[in-house]
Amino acid sequence: MGGxxxxxxxxxxxxxLFNERGYHxxxxxxxxRESGVSKATLYKHFRSKDExxxxxxxxxxxxxxxxxxxxxxxxEDETVRVLAVFDTLDAWFQSNDFYGCYFIKASxxxxxxxxxxxxxxxxxxxxVKHLLKEFIPDRSPTKRDSLAESLLLIMDGAIVxxxxxxxxxxxxxxxxxxxxxxxx
Numbered sequence: 001m002g003g004x005x006x007x008x009x010x011x012x013x014x015x016x017l018f019n020e021r022g023y024h025x026x027x028x029x030x031x032x033r034e035s036g037v038s039k040a041t042l043y044k045h046f047r048s049k050d051e052x053x054x055x056x057x058x059x060x061x062x063x064x065x066x067x068x069x070x071x072x073x074x075x076e077d078e079t080v081r082v083l084a085v086f087d088t089l090d091a092w093f094q095s096n097d098f099y100g101c102y103f104i105k106a107s108x109x110x111x112x113x114x115x116x117x118x119x120x121x122x123x124x125x126x127x128v129k130h131l132l133k134e135f136i137p138d139r140s141p142t143k144r145d146s147l148a149e150s151l152l153l154i155m156d157g158a159i160v161x162x163x164x165x166x167x168x169x170x171x172x173x174x175x176x177x178x179x180x181x182x183x184x
Contacts, residue, residue: 007045009035015056019099023053023109023117053106053117060102061124068131078137079182082151085132086175089155093162093171100163104156128152136182147181154178 013035017026028049032039046052071088075081092098103121110117133148158174161167 006037006041010037010042010045010052011055011059013037014052015059018053018056018105019097019102022105050117054120057102057106057117057120057124061120061127064124065127065131068128072131072135078135079179081135082132082137082182083175083179085151085155086158086171086178089158089162089174090171093158093168098162101156101159104159125152125156128155150181151178154181 010031014026014031017031017034020026028039028042031052032042042052046055067088068085071084072081074084103124106117106121110121112118113122129148129152132151133144136144136147136151139147154174154177158170161170161173167173
């Protein structure tokens with residue numbers, strides 16, 4: 001097996017374990033055991049666990065931005081487009097691999113601004129906000145920015161509600177709030 005497949009295997013294994021257990025709880029030894037990759041190979045690709053976490057977050061960021069962009073482009077109706085992100089959230093909440101948000105978890109476990117993992121998680125949320133802003137219909141730039149910020153807050157609240165309280169209807173409730181906000 002060449003270098004790239006092992007690197008991808010490490011990222012995929014860490015991706016799964018970080019999702020299920022969190023970043024601190026999923027240690028290097030567990031990742032190595034689950035992936036079957038040697039410690040030397042791990043450190044050939046990543047100088048530290050933090051670098052592996054950042055690789056996982058980059059992969060997840062790319063997946064989420066692609067998924068949201070595809071969701072936002074599906075409908076001709078601009079309002080339906082924006083609200084469709086809550087349908088995507090709902091599908092995720094109903095899936096067997098929903099353990100909360102990688103980025104919310106990362107900022108909770110790496111709490112200090114200036115830490116690469118915390119800062120990447122914050123940057124991801126800003127990226128989602130900017131993507132939402134692109135698709136908000138017929139508003140001034142200031143109003144679009146404010147609405148995008150509010151939509152992100154509703155989305156994050158739905159994620160936390162679904163994860164912490166087991167509220168599998170959180171996306172549906174968030175969609176109702178977002179629809180009322182967009183109708184103003």
